[in-house]
Amino acid sequence: MIEMTKPVVPAFAKFAERISVPFSPVVRAGDWVYVSGLAPINPETGGYDILPIDQQARRILEHLKACLEAAGSGLDRVVKCNVYCSNPSYFSVINTVYAEYFEAYKPARIFLCQAGWFGPFDMEIDCVALAR
DSSP states (O other): OOOEEOOOOGGGHHHHHHOOSOOOSEEEETTEEEEEEEOOBOTTTSSBOOOOHHHHHHHHHHHHHHHHHHTTOOGGGEEEEEEEESOGGGHHHHHHHHHHHSSSOOOEEEEEEOSSOOSSSSEEEEEEEEOO
């Protein structure tokens, strides 16, 4: 049996209070860490701010980093990222910010544009990583 834990990530505490979605930002299962699709949530309010795409990307990647660290991993342990976006014209800007976080080590990745986007934001990122 694989032991699963759900690390606490302070940036999502207020968000979890606001929603009634069965959601864990990050789960550690044995040697693997799974990070849910993260949106650019304001860590202080738990809400969404209207932000330019580069700031959304940066905020999400900071959340991703915090989730990984809470689960005993890090950006350098990411095996695969999935980037979901509302508009293909954002690819270049998102890619530039993404490269700041994955400078030396570049995990496998997919960039997928979604029709019929559902939120007041333009992107989400999820990932799978190895634990330390």
